[in-house]
Amino acid sequence: MSAEPSYDELATFIEEEMAFATSHYNDSYLQRRLASRMRRTGCDGYDEYLETLRGDPDEQQALLDALSINVTGFFRNEDVWDGIRGVLQDLTEEQDRISVWSAACADGREPYSLSMLAADDPRIDESSLSVLATDINDAALDAAREGVYESSQTVDIDDQLSYLSNYHRFIDRSGDTFAVRDSVKDRVAFEHHDLINDDPKDGFDLVVCRNLFIYIDGEYKRPILRTLAESLRADGYLVIGKAETIPPQLKSAFSVLDGRLRIYRRE
Numbered sequence: 316m317s318a319e320p321s322y323d324e325l326a327t328f329i330e331e332e333m334a335f336a337t338s339h340y341n342d343s344y345l346q347r348r349l350a351s352r353m354r355r356t357g358c359d360g361y362d363e364y365l366e367t368l369r370g371d372p373d374e375q376q377a378l379l380d381a382l383s384i385n386v387t388g389f390f391r392n393e394d395v396w397d398g399i400r401g402v403l404q405d406l407t408e409e410q411d412r413i414s415v416w417s418a419a420c421a422d423g424r425e426p427y428s429l430s431m432l433a434a435d436d437p438r439i440d441e442s443s444l445s446v447l448a449t450d451i452n453d454a455a456l457d458a459a460r461e462g463v464y465e466s467s468q469t470v471d472i473d474d475q476l477s478y479l480s481n482y483h484r485f486i487d488r489s490g491d492t493f494a495v496r497d498s499v500k501d502r503v504a505f506e507h508h509d510l511i512n513d514d515p516k517d518g519f520d521l522v523v524c525r526n527l528f529i530y531i532d533g534e535y536k537r538p539i540l541r542t543l544a545e546s547l548r549a550d551g552y553l554v555i556g557k558a559e560t561i562p563p564q565l566k567s568a569f570s571v572l573d574g575r576l577r578i579y580r581r582e
């Protein structure tokens with residue numbers, strides 16, 4: 316925790332006036348994002364930036380955008396998707412309905428990857444799949460519902476989608492613009508959900524919650540993982556981010572299916 320009063324004041328303003336729960340995120344992450352906005356706005360210190368924020372609603376929005384850690388992609392970490400493919404194949408063999416929760420889904424590319432993978436793989440019955448996709452960020456959810464993505468200098472959507480045997484069955488492409496077809500969207504429902512403060516869900520066969528813990532302050536990881544564990548049926552599968560770990564106190568709630576890919580089963 317920073318001892319600087321002006322940093323604390325700024326964090327309090329963001330939390331109370333801008334309704335972004337700074338206390339849930341780790342300080343070094345917040346400070347990197349703030350430093351970047353301060354550079355962009357030419358502010359010299361936290362005090363000056365706080366004054367700018369107070370007087371400028373556009374900068375408040377720009378900071379919120381910078382803080383909502385929404386980096387994502389289709390089929391991010393392809394080796395993990397090989398693991399998810401195996402889980403969906405097993406579930407198809409065992410049951411008629413498969414319910415999956417993509418928790419912290421950002422702009423929708425993760426849940427749409429699930430939906431497309433199910434339709435792409437002949438060993439998975441896509442008609443049995445339903446995906447609930449949730450996030451705390453309403454702007455990300457709006458973008459997700461729209462399902463239109465752009466390649467740019469730093470993002471190659473064509474490359475991301477090349478994990479599939481033929482993505483053109485699922486996507487309408489026009490130049491650098493990639494629109495997800497309704498047949499893929501129909502299996503995915505989007506909803507606002509805060510993994511720290513909202514209730515657990517119930518009975519999911521597979522919960523995918525990736526690349527959120529890396530930004531979250533240590534003390535909130537446990538309540539989030541408890542929420543995820545309670546939302547799974549017995550023997551249900553959990554996938555977390557490749558650089559993430561299950562806190563020691565919750566390890567007994569899961570058995571390890573693939574430690575490298577971070578795929579677990581609820582005990």
Ligand SMILES: C[S@@+](CC[C@H](N)C(=O)[O-])C[C@H]1O[C@@H](n2cnc3c(N)ncnc32)[C@H](O)[C@@H]1O
Nearest residue numbers: 384385386387419421451452509510511525526
């Ligand atoms: C880096 S993205 C991860 C997206 C996707 N799961 C992936 O791995 O590509 C993290 C997402 O977590 C969301 N998030 C942050 N705090 C959250 C919370 N308390 N509850 C639910 N989602 C949250 C952010 O809005 C962001 O969209």
